[in-house]
Amino acid sequence: MSIRPLLKASLVGMLEEKAQALDALQSLGVVHIIPLAAGPQVEWVDDLGVSPERLRLALQYLASCPKKRRQVTETHHFDLAAVVHAVLDKRHRRMQLEEQRDALVKRIKDLRPWGSFELPGEQGLYGQRLWFYLVPNYRMKEVERNGLVWSVVHRDNRHTYIAVISQEEPRPNQMPVPRTHTGSIPLATLELQLHDIEIELELLDGEREADTRWLYLLQRSLAGNADAAERASVGAVTLDHDGVFAIQGWVAADKADELAAFADREGLALILNEPEREELPPTLLDNPPTLAGGEDVVRFYQMPGYRAWDPSRVVFFSFATFFALILSDAGYALIMGMGLLFYWRRMGSSDSGRRLRILGATLAFFSLVYGVLVGSYFGAGPPLPVLADLQLLDVNDFNGMMNLSIFIGAGHLLIANGINAWRLRGRLPALASAGWMLVIVAALLLWQRGTSLAVFTLGGLGLLLVFACSSERKGQDLRTWLLRALDGLLALTGLSSMFGDVLSYLRLFALGLASASLAVTFNQLAQDVASALPGMGVLLEVLILVVGHLLNFVLAVVSGVIHGLRLNLIEFYNWSLSDEGYAFQPFAKREVNPWTT
Known part of the structure; x- marks a missing residue:
């Protein structure tokens, strides 16, 4: 539960060795850069004219494809510029076609009640023209007495579709509504255009699926491309003068020896200083991997200042406790645990996923323990005598649960x-x-x-x-x-404020009671339906139980996350953390994770 101390590092070297030094410093990946000069704000592109932004757009477009091809890992058939250019052209074409398709779908939907027709032109009706109106049914009496020649084309439960035959457009006071513009393109032509667009979109989908074979190489290129762009950005904010360059940044105190060895190896001069009182270094949180999920919760709301304290571990356990009190059901905790087990391996493919799955497992475990203590299993009582013996709390005991919530709130603010x-x-x-x-x-x-x-x-x-x-x-x-x-x-x-903050923890009791009450209500409703409708009632009972508990589970989880975070990040922070900082961002090269087919 600490914020790692930092030192200000100043590196000085020869200007002709700057590019090599920056590349090595980026490979080291331990320094948060401090700009020493105002660099130009220009978009960096590589020798092939490909920028990180264009690469990222192409990668996102292909990664969103539901089906992916086997990955190409050799570069001898790979032309980065050509692939990016082709993929982005197809992406742009697809966006255009989707806009046209959406417009056509709406146009066809509006035109279909009028039927498929082709306007005869001004001479086709001996100088008369057709004017179309969408009139609400309750205003049809106004149409009947307007003296115009008209005919009903279609009628539904809300509107009547009317075609008026007249040489000139009827005056506004003759019709109760403005004229409807149907356009001059027949419905059959619009449907044919829609058909052609959908065929072209299917072809583009096939080409996108074929292009997914380049995903790994694109991601690897993006990493190198973005690294080069960042080196160029950092190179623009170094202090260059008389053949010498200087770069400055923050480094963790326990990494100082590693940075010193790097400076000796690269032939750079290194100066390390403690941060001045008026300086605000970035914040580098230090937590073990098992509790690092609390860091993600803290970062989501507010990064503590460098001279503040790290609330990650307190938030980790208090969030799990509050979530459990709101969920208030062992059955729901088991569902949550099974869902987590299903995605456990997939979440382990990244550092953030590994942290979040540990946090999720803690939430499920705390919820299971509390659900057993209150004796709630999908809104029903303990199914086994041994579980009944473990029930120590009653969620319907208003005084007891209110006391528990207030004591938890007071204890949280005492901490x-x-x-x-x-x-x-x-x-x-x-x-x-x-x-x-x-x-x-x-x-x-x-x-x-x-x-x-x-x-x-x-x-x-x-x-x-x-x-x-x-x-x-x-x-x-x-x-x-x-x-x-x-x-x-x-x-x-x-x-x-203190009085209000303590009482704010009563939401734990209120939301937990609401979750438990809804579960009981769905159980009772299902039982009543089964009793009232023999035979068919069994199917309805199962349907009510599945849909009802699924809805209640989703509501309870959402409430647990929102209000569990709120109590930590508003009431708790209000009394313990006021300084806001910014995260430590090391100047480091990106990792490439191979795509799986």
């Missing part, structure tokens, strides 16, 4: 203020965080035990610490003391 007090130890705000902890404990005692001298003493001491220690203003003059008092009064306004 937040405790960590904040430890992090700020030696400074006055640490005592203010300790004061908030005393206030929370006093409020819990007041709620459970009632009024007493010890409770008021504890709460008063906490509020006094908050008032006296929330300001770090220095000085002994009257103005400074008044400002300190004002800071203390402003800090005390957080009392209402």
Whole structure:
């Protein structure tokens, strides 16, 4: 649960060796670059005229193909520029055809009630013309008394399709609605055009599937292409002067020896410095692989500042706990676990997938344990006597579950203020965080035990610490003391926020109860239908159970994710983490993962 300390590294070398040094530094992959000059914002392209963006578009287009061919891994038949150009041309053509198809589908749908016809032209009706109107049925009486010559072409439950025969377009006051533009192309011609477009799209689909054989080589080219583009970008922000170049960046303190060895090997001068107080280095989180899933949750909301603390491990376990309380069913936890097992191997193909599958397994395990404790199995009671003995909680016990939710919320905020007090130890705000902890404990005692001298003493001491220690203003003059008092009064306004944040954890009880109640309701509804309709009722019972529990499972999982994160990233962060930082991004070469067929 730490943020790795960083050092500022400055590398200096000869300008003619700059390209070689940057390539070696990128291969090392341990430095977060600090720009020393304003580089030009231009799109980099390789010697063949292929940019990383064009390569990425071609790769995305082929990767989205449902079926993929066997991969070509040898480059002697591979022309990168020709393949990228051809794939992007087909992509552009496909986008055009899809737009035309969508427009034709809508046009045909609008025109079909009018039937397939061809306009005769101005002389085809002896100077008369056809004017088409889509009139709501309830306004047909206005048409009947307009004095025009018209005929009903089609009628549905909402509209009547009318063709008016007139030399001039009817005046606006003669028809209740504006004229409908049917166009001059017959319906049969539009359907033929749609047929041709769909055939061409099928041909493009076949060509895209054939082109997927280049996916591996394109990905490898993208990695090298993007690496070269990044080297060019970094090369533009180095400081070049009098045949010498300088590059600066942040490096993890435990990687300093590795960087020093690199500098000796490349003939570069290296200077390492501690970050200055006014500098804001990037944040490099340090967690074991089994708990690194908490980092992804933290990054999703807010990266802590370099001088803050890493909440990943606390968020990892508290998120799993909150998710379990909201899911509140062992059966749903088993479904979640089986789904995770199904995708377990596929998720292990990447670092992020391996972190997330461990987080998912933790969520399923916590949910299973809590589901057993509340004795809920798809909304029913324990199926076995041994499981009944393990039921210690009742989700329908309103007072007990409310107490549990509030104690969890209070404990979560106690952890937040405790960590904040430890992090700020030696400074006055640490005592203010300790004061908030005393206030929370006093409020819990007041709620459970009632009024007493010890409770008021504890709460008063906490509020006094908050008032006296929330300001770090220095000085002994009257103005400074008044400002300190004002800071203390402003800090005390957080009392209402603290009360609201603790009560916010009641959503754990409310959402858990809602999930359990819906499960019971679907079970009862299925049972009632089966009893009321012998024979056919069994099929309806199964259908209600499957659809109902699937819907409830999805709602419970979505609620668990949203509100489980919310309690961590709003209420918890509010009392423990205020500094926002940015992630450590090493200047490193990309890895190539072979595509599987």
